[in-house]
Amino acid sequence: MKLSVLFLICSLSMTYAAESYAQKTMISLEVRNETVGTVLEKLKKESGFDFFFNNKHVDLKRIVSVSANNNNIFKILDQIFAGTNVKYSVLEKKIILSTEIVQGIQQGQIKVTGIVKDANGEPIIGANVIVKGQSTGTITDIDGRFVLDTPKDAILQITYIGYVSQEVKVSGKKELNIILKEDTETLDEVVVVGYGTMKKETLQDLSAPSILPSSLLDLLHPQPMLYRVE
Incomplete structure (x- = not known):
């Protein structure tokens, strides 16, 4: 079985270092009435963090405004996702966006x-x-x-x-x-990369990073912010 794997290796010390970096790195950002996707791209350039998410869970077209003067990235993310159920976790210099269920527990x-x-x-x-x-x-x-x-x-x-x-x-x-047990048949055809998983033949057809066709988006778990629907 041949399998190319590029893993993000996580350890407690590395996670702590990432959280410390996130808390100590001060960012200034002023945007008015721009999409979440645009703001995340600007925030990536300012902070050095990469953002990972499932495109079904984060509304990139939602309009937001951000006013930050020497704030850490968490305070800025609080502004971006205020009023939503999006939460975030830090892994090295990666920020993983996910959602949490906010509805009350119904009877039963x-x-x-x-x-x-x-x-x-x-x-x-x-x-x-x-x-x-x-x-x-x-x-x-x-x-x-x-x-x-x-x-x-x-x-x-x-x-x-x-x-x-x-x-x-x-x-x-x-x-x-x-x-979960590995699916050996699927793994023979899959390459695991830092931002998700793809079929080998699909990966070979991709050139420089920018845009992925929509048919590939469901293969990304979670999807990186630098890719969008074609």
């Missing part, structure tokens, strides 16, 4: 927390966790963790490219430990 529902790992016990970042038969779902954070409000008898569908999809019955449990 429970709050389920869980962690998704591979067979070696490493957390899987950006795995999709969906309530079967519903549109409710989330993605795992940099620690492979997720939080979701679900019916007690719900079935969760966990998917990530390169791994065998798995269905897990909640059965009233509030904590889940999920292990």
